[in-house]
Amino acid sequence: MSIRLLFFAGSAQWVSRRELTLPWEGPTTISALVGRRPELAPIARNRAGLKAAINEEFADFNQEVNDGDEIAFLPPVSGG
Numbered sequence: 001m002s003i004r005l006l007f008f009a010g011s012a013q014w015v016s017r018r019e020l021t022l023p024w025e026g027p028t029t030i031s032a033l034v035g036r037r038p039e040l041a042p043i044a045r046n047r048a049g050l051k052a053a054i055n056e057e058f059a060d061f062n063q064e065v066n067d068g069d070e071i072a073f074l075p076p077v078s079g080g
Helices: 010-015 030-036 038-045
Strands: 002-007 019-023 051-054 057-059 070-074
Touching: 002 010, 010 038, 030 038
Parallel strands: 002 070
Antiparallel strands: 002 019, 051 057, 051 070
């Protein structure tokens, strides 16, 4: 059982990867998951500017994560 994390733009640079699969540790939230994993510390530090999505739907950091979910972290984007 596992969950898949996807990192886009700046969030990928912060954690030095675009994707990470973690074992599912039972009922948890995005916030709790990020807070427990040392490799996700940069995500926790920059959380205020991030959006999260679970299975391609925007989600609050307090939303529950389930086995098999895909969580994406999307920093703000600017363009011109």
